[in-house]
Amino acid sequence: MTGIPLSALGSVLTEGRIDDAPLTFAGQNVYSRARFQKCVAALSALVAAQPGRDWLIAEDDAWYVAVSLFALLHAGKRPMLPANHQEGHLAALTRTADGVITADLLARAEERKAPPLKPFDPAQAELVLHTSGSSGAPEAFMKPFHCLEAEVHTLHGTFAGSAPRHVLATVPAHHIYGLLFRILWPLAAGWTFERGMLRYPEELPHALAAHEKAHLVSSPAFLKRAVEVLDWDAARALKGIFSSGGPLAPDVAAVYNTRLPHPLYEVYGSTETGGIGYRAVKDAANPPRWTPLSGVALSLGRENRLAVTSPHIPEGMFQTEDVAELFEDGAFMLKGRADRIVKIEEKRVSLTEIEKRFTALSEVKEARCIPLAGSTRLSLGVAAVLSEEGWEKLRAEGKPAFTRGLREYLSGHLPPASLPRKWRFVSVLPENAQGKVTEEALAGLFSGAAGRRMAPHLLEESRTEKEAQLRLTLDLSLSWFEGHFDIAPVLPGLAQLAWAVEEGRRLFGEERPVCRLEVVKFFDVVKPGTELTLRLTHEPEKNRLLFHYESASGEHSKGRILFGEAA
Secondary structure (H helix, E strand, O other): OOOOOOOOHHHOOOOOOOOOOEEEEEOOEEEEHHHHHHHHHHHHHHHHOOOOOEEEEOOOOHHHHHHHHHHHHHOOOEEEOOOOOOHHHHHHHHHHOOEEEOHHHHHHHHOOOOOOOOOOOOOOOEEEEEOOOOOOOOOEEEEEHHHHHHHHHHHHHHHOOOOOOEEEEOOOOOOHHHHHHHHHHHHHHOOEEEOOOOOOHHHHHHHHHHOOOEEEEEOHHHHHHHOOOOOHHHHOOOOOEEEOOOOOOHHHHHHHHHHOOOOEEEEEEEOOOEEEEEEOOOOOOOOOOEEEOOOOEEEEOHHHEEEEEOOOOOOOEEEEEEEEEEOOOOOEEEEEEHHHEEEEOOEEEEHHHHHHHHHOOOOEEEEEEEEEEOOOOEEEEEEEEEOHHHHHHHHHHOHHHHHHHHHHHHHOOOOHHHOOOEEEEEOOOOEOOOOOEOHHHHHHHOOHHHHOEOOOEEEEEEEOOOEEEEEEEOOOOEHHHOOOOOOOOOOOHHHHHHHHHHHHHHHHOOOOOEEEEEEEEEOOOOOOOOEEEEEEEEEHHHOEEEEEEEEOOEEEEEEEEEEOOOO
């Protein structure tokens, strides 16, 4: 157990003296605990006077989420946290909520005089969380606050050590993982946390230079991308890394645990169960068993599905869809999802087994298989991320011959009903903010609209007032690759120009028509599987947009796009 005491979250702002010790950092700006208490008290008084119980927190800034959450709890309201911040999802939740916390409301509350706060009772308080939607649409889930507080105590006793920490994060604060690790745990432990998220691995050295004792709360998606570009010398200053929200490949986890002095812990759990277990992988070929968190009891239900009994669960017990193996020492191994068994032509087909067969091939790095409803029968579709060898083979053989070879390989291991009928070869599987590959996004790859998709996948985006940088991935489902060149699929220059114009309009509000192009140069072809960086510079005073495409292999194109009659 740790030597750092924990404060009770229900009274963390009402008992003892709240001083000007830092709580949150945003670059050079420091937000103190005293300011946090004042903002919570002012907003709490504002919403307490309003009718209705359920209030949606529509901001994703960690400071705003923390202030809004505690203000609503102290006001006797029930906070609602969304699954994501997509416009349609927020609009649907807004229609069911009694009120909405926005940045404008927070700013208005901060101008008010703050009345004294009274403690809230964690045993009576609750909030509405949403599942990530990895196996369907996001679902609302009622979480009593005492379950979250119990989990904070579990995390602290398991991982805290004895030193105060600063929390850096690459995951949002509105999901249960980010809420616990970014906000509730630091508040109870007297630690500090970063207001914003790290979006690029290149930002980590600067963040660590400002905070000596920091750990990173991250996701499999970020950690996987960071392996090739991370400044490992700087990363050695991290006091630890957490990964959750989805499975982390053992070979990726092993890289961190062999290169860094402090461990990367994977934490397994869900919105419904809270944390269940943890592990640290050092040998990718022999990943260790999972260790249950303190207070968590496990058993096996029908078809070896893992049943969890825990103080983190409202009803005390939850039956998961994860197939597991239990051992005498209490450890466990995960064997896949029971709900990933489908029936096709009256035969049980394991989607997980098909994926494992694919990833055993040198041509395939990742694969996800999903059932697709047809007019008369269910069929299977596979979305696969190819290796360099795979992309080269696909380009050389063409898609029909390449997929025929994959089906022939599978037919040696699986019955005919298990053989996929539709294929999508992509540079990256579609992931949400928690790093999970959602079924909705996968199904979108196989829809009619996806089959004629004109735009690339946007991986990351950063911008200032006049400059932007976008990281794009191109896969074979882009209609630009269809039949433009007879010899091999190559991205036409017209596509690069069209994307530059579209992104310039979206990012900088440029509405004038294109007048002409200047000094446009094409240096190297762009093939399926390429990851492009598009740099844009908007010069409104000169009526122009500068674009520059490049990848790991070098430059691809650049030029100037001029707008309007004045051009």
